[in-house]
Amino acid sequence: MTDAKKLQQDKLTEAAAIERAKQGDAEAFEFLYGLHKRRVYSLCLRMTGNPASAEDLTQEAFLQLFRKIGTFRGESAFSTWLHRMSVNVVLMQLRKKSLPVVPIDETFDGDEESPKKEPGAPDIRLAGSIDRLQLQRAVDELPPGYRTIFVLHDVEGFEHNEIATMIGCSIGNSKSQLHKARIKLRELLRTTRAEKARSGRNAKRKPEQNEEPQSGIGEVV
Amino acid sequence: MNCVEFESVLPDYLEGGHTPEQQAHLTSCSACSNLLADLNSIVTEAPALQAIEDPSPRVWNAIEIQLRREGIIREPAIARPSRSGFFPRWRAAWLVPVAAALVIAAGIKLYHPSGAGDTAPVAKQTPAAPQVVAQAPRHKVSTEDQQVLNSVASRPPAQLASYQNDMESANAFIRDAEIQLKSDPSDIYAQQLLMNAYAQKQMLYELAVDRTGGEQ
Numbered sequence: 164m165t166d167a168k169k170l171q172q173d174k175l176t177e178a179a180a181i182e183r184a185k186q187g188d189a190e191a192f193e194f195l196y197g198l199h200k201r202r203v204y205s206l207c208l209r210m211t212g213n214p215a216s217a218e219d220l221t222q223e224a225f226l227q228l229f230r231k232i233g234t235f236r237g238e239s240a241f242s243t244w245l246h247r248m249s250v251n252v253v254l255m256q257l258r259k260k261s262l263p264v265v266p267i268d269e270t271f272d273g274d275e276e277s278p279k280k281e282p283g284a285p286d287i288r289l290a291g292s293i294d295r296l297q298l299q300r301a302v303d304e305l306p307p308g309y310r311t312i313f314v315l316h317d318v319e320g321f322e323h324n325e326i327a328t329m330i331g332c333s334i335g336n337s338k339s340q341l342h343k344a345r346i347k348l349r350e351l352l353r354t355t356r357a358e359k360a361r362s363g364r365n366a367k368r369k370p371e372q373n374e375e376p377q378s379g380i381g382e383v384v
Numbered sequence: 385m386n387c388v389e390f391e392s393v394l395p396d397y398l399e400g401g402h403t404p405e406q407q408a409h410l411t412s413c414s415a416c417s418n419l420l421a422d423l424n425s426i427v428t429e430a431p432a433l434q435a436i437e438d439p440s441p442r443v444w445n446a447i448e449i450q451l452r453r454e455g456i457i458r459e460p461a462i463a464r465p466s467r468s469g470f471f472p473r474w475r476a477a478w479l480v481p482v483a484a485a486l487v488i489a490a491g492i493k494l495y496h497p498s499g500a501g502d503t504a505p506v507a508k509q510t511p512a513a514p515q516v517v518a519q520a521p522r523h524k525v526s527t528e529d530q531q532v533l534n535s536v537a538s539r540p541p542a543q544l545a546s547y548q549n550d551m552e553s554a555n556a557f558i559r560d561a562e563i564q565l566k567s568d569p570s571d572i573y574a575q576q577l578l579m580n581a582y583a584q585k586q587m588l589y590e591l592a593v594d595r596t597g598g599e600q
Contacts, residue, residue: 187458190540192451196444197546202435209433214580221439225447229456293429295436296564300573302433317430342395349422359568
């Protein structure tokens with residue numbers, strides 16, 4: 164029986180794989196990589212918006228992890244350790260490229276003071292109709308600083324105090340930038356939805372159809 | 385309370401801090417209630433992006449090579465099965481043209497999207513379904529995929545499972561992109577997704593050849 168088959172039949176746990184990896188066991192490294200590759204790569208991809216960079220960063224994050232695996236003592240979850248390390252690798256890369264890690268207020272060109280919208284625009288409600296592809300696309304379009312905050316908080320689940328430490332801003336700043344990132348995302352999603360609705364209407368236009376825009380959105384109350 | 389005041393407290397509201405005054409404003413203001421519903425929806429859907437895409441197989445290859453170079457991976461005490469013996473290069477040679485044909489097929493589909501998309505959505509996410517493959521129903525495996533999987537059947541179980549998972553993931557993305565392209569053939573993002581998924585599948589086929597033939 165091969166080592167790998169034995170590991171599999173023993174229902175190799177993450178903890179067992181970590182111990183074997185510390186001994187230099189190739190199968191254990193591959194097992195650990197297989198367990199976490201999707202989460203790490205998705206994190207890198209969402210934060211950079213670039214598949215080639217995301218692959219490089221995934222490679223770097225796992226290499227750093229495996230080089231240090233001998234020091235892992237299990238005080239925290241292995242996945243927590245890895246994801247924190249991955250975030251650090253990505254943030255370091257963003258800083259190297261002089262991309263904003265901390266959102267810059269001035270880059271937000273929307274009017275975040277109120278939810279008012281252009282009068283006469285169609286009433287586009289997103290709630291309950293956002294699918295993964297739409298959201299993924301909109302996140303990729305976010306300015307880098309907003310993307311970082313949104314991915315760390317809403318996608319990855321880090322708390323504001325953790326984010327503040329990681330990217331070097333205040334907790335209040337993290338909160339306010341997250342809010343602006345969400346508003347910007349909503350704007351991007353609504354724009355996409357409006358464009359689709361418009362092209363759909365044009366494609367299916369019939370003489371008897373009433374093309375009057377629906378009422379309402381957006382007047383400020 | 386007006387809209388400006390409501391939005392200033394919206395971040396706290398989303399985290400659960402409600403007051404009667406805020407509730408009263410929401411009841412009377414469709415703009416703010418729509419905004420709140422949209423933001424809630426974004427927050428709810430966001431975790432679905434947590435782990436949805438796999439890196440290409442070349443990432444692990446590069447990591448493994450580097451770990452061996454640095455002496456971090458040491459050969460296990462119990463020998464692994466000889467890769468050169470179980471899957472000789474001549475048996476895998478047919479995979480190379482098949483892999484190339486995959487990418488060509490993707491290109492053809494982009495230019496003739498009408499035939500695409502007769503499959504059911506797979507990777508469409510719900511808040512409770514963050515994993516594409518894990519939540520997806522099993523789909524019929526194509527003949528080519530099955531031949532690849534048969535060819536690597538004698539690999540260690542963990543590696544075989546990884547192959548299957550990667551293959552299913554690539555296929556799920558192909559189905560999603562095809563569905564998206566059926567509704568909007570000019571969707572550049574979906575076109576890119578489809579090409580990436582086919583490229584990933586091509587890489588899986590090539591990897592089956594490289595990792596066996598290359599280690600002889």
